[in-house]
Amino acid sequence: MKIDYSAFPDRSIACIDMMSFYASCMAVLHDLDLRTVPIAVVGNLEQKGSVVLAASPAMKKRFRVKTGTRLFEIPQHPEIRLFEPKMKYFLDMSMAVTNILSKYVPNEAVHVYSVDESFIDLTGTEKLWGPPEQTIKEIQKEILDTLQLHSTAGMGPNMLMSKLALDLEAKKTGFSKWTYEDVQTKLWPVSPLSEMWGIGSQNEKTLNDMGIFKVGDIANTPLELLEAKFGVMGNQLYHHAWGIDLSELGAPIISKQISYGKSQILMRDYNKVEEVKAVILEMCEDVAKRARDSFQAGRTISLGLGYSRNAFGGGFNRSRTIQEATNDTMKIYRVCLDLLKENYVERPVRQLSVAITKLENEHSMQLSLFEKQKWKKRQLATAMDNIRNRYGSAALLRAVSYTPAGTAVKRSKMVGGHKG
Incomplete structure (x- = not known):
């Protein structure tokens, strides 16, 4: 079976994510180099069981400390810098990023998905800023130059595809653009299924029990079978496996509170x-x-x-x-x-x-x-x-x-x- 993508939106939407956002903010605040200094932001430094909320790349690579690590599991080392979160500061920095995005598009073309992640619709901005791919790179450069925050970005014809491009490729390369033509070569091989946005461990187990182990397996499973098993969610699983998403900006991927x-x-x-x-x-x-x-x-x-x-x-x-x-x-x-x-x-x-x-x-x-x-x-x-x-x-x-x-x-x- 093949999907006729001409009937679906083909926009220039990017999902931009601040790398190790909390750790990056603390590095800026204390004039540290995020790339070389092992930094961890811990919920409460007075409680040994408190968890790490963010860790710098050096902390992850050198000491294998990552989000979710407990304070007592962090090794004693003179180079390690530990900080408690400053949520108001983090939110101020997040707003500063949003202000930069709003310089390139109207406010309604920006959707803040989380404190460190936003969607931006660059459709129709070519005459102002040039190719959307280049515009995103300019935005990333401005965020780095003005806020000292490193970022990654994924771009796609809809919100889902931009998010997948970010999570599955751009976080390793810095930037990635996916089109509908990339669905079968880049999305379908994804396994385990929990690597796919929107599939949790419980749904993954159910799908595995059905003999479905890759995203491509979902796409090639009869829609009626998925709907019979998962209801409305089955319809969503099927169309997401084909890279199809009809969400409007401001209602990211899932349109209502569930x-x-x-x-x-x-x-x-x-x-x-x-x-x-x-x-x-x-x-x-x-x-x-x-x-x-x-x-x-x-x-x-x-x-x-x-x-x-x-x-x-x-x-x-x-x-x-x-x-x-x-x-x-x-x-x-x-x-x-x-x-x-x-x-x-x-x-x-x-x-x-x-x-x-x-x-x-x-x-x-x-x-x-x-x-x-x-x-x-x-x-x-x-x-x-x-x-x-x-x-x-x-x-x-x-x-x-x-x-x-x-x-x-x-x-x-x-x-x-x-x-x-």
């Missing part, structure tokens, strides 16, 4: 189940608020728990689908408590996550005859959310947040979960 979730690595081992429950309640409050702010409700509630490495690690992630979608904090919490009771064993806990999926517009929720207070509870939650939105997340907190187990007070003073 879940609301929160996860955190705890600052210490939590040995008591009551302490664990306190943090879960805080997280349910946060997840429910985000859903309410978007007028969404979810039917599937998930709880993830990771045990401490001191207790040999491991953990679980379990979900439960309820009859009626909800964004009520306490309803979500009660389901999480059920999942905790069924799966928790008495071992120290170090990581927790809560999520709601199978979203629907909350206006579609029916008012139950047996819940006379339901509307009043929603109004109360809205009032509380409005206060938090105006005065900050710590303006209204549950009592558990002020116990030794609570994390909300401390996290409210952070930016992106780290020190500002």
Whole structure:
């Protein structure tokens, strides 16, 4: 089978990524050479179990320290430079990069995908700046000259292809342009499947069980079979394997929110189940608020728990689908408590996550005859959310947040979960 690509968009979209962004920013701040100095940005230098958030190329190559390495695993060496994150500074640098991109195209042609990665649509800029490939290289040069930040960039006819060109080739070469003609030679051989953007370990296992091990195998699997197995996601897998993506800039690759979730690595081992429950309640409050702010409700509630490495690690992630979608904090919490009771064993806990999926517009929720207070509870939650939105997340907190187990007070003073 062959796809007629003439029916699909063929634009000049680039995905540009700042190399080792956090480490690069710290190198600039302290006048260090990112290419030669071993640098690591660590979540908290006072906690030996804290993780590395970013590492410079020299740190990765010489000491094999990378993102996710624990502080106690970093060797003692006089040349190694360790820093805690400065999130406000990182965000300022990210905004400076965005300002540079906006000099070349209108604001609506730039989409900030993450703090260190952005998409830019250069379609139609040829008369202003010349060939888009050359324009991207000029942008990279300006970012390096003005901010001392090295970058890599992938270019393609749509957002997906530019992202694939970045992840699968440009991060090794600095720049790469993929066209539809490159799909079969560059994308199809990709294996394992988790190397492909959008395919996680669980989907990879399912695909492997179906005898699918390369991206080309997905492209040559009947669409009906993939849809029967994965639903709407099967349709996406099939078309992505052919390099097809109809996303508009500003809605990168996946067009709508499919879940609301929160996860955190705890600052210490939590040995008591009551302490664990306190943090879960805080997280349910946060997840429910985000859903309410978007007028969404979810039917599937998930709880993830990771045990401490001191207790040999491991953990679980379990979900439960309820009859009626909800964004009520306490309803979500009660389901999480059920999942905790069924799966928790008495071992120290170090990581927790809560999520709601199978979203629907909350206006579609029916008012139950047996819940006379339901509307009043929603109004109360809205009032509380409005206060938090105006005065900050710590303006209204549950009592558990002020116990030794609570994390909300401390996290409210952070930016992106780290020190500002």
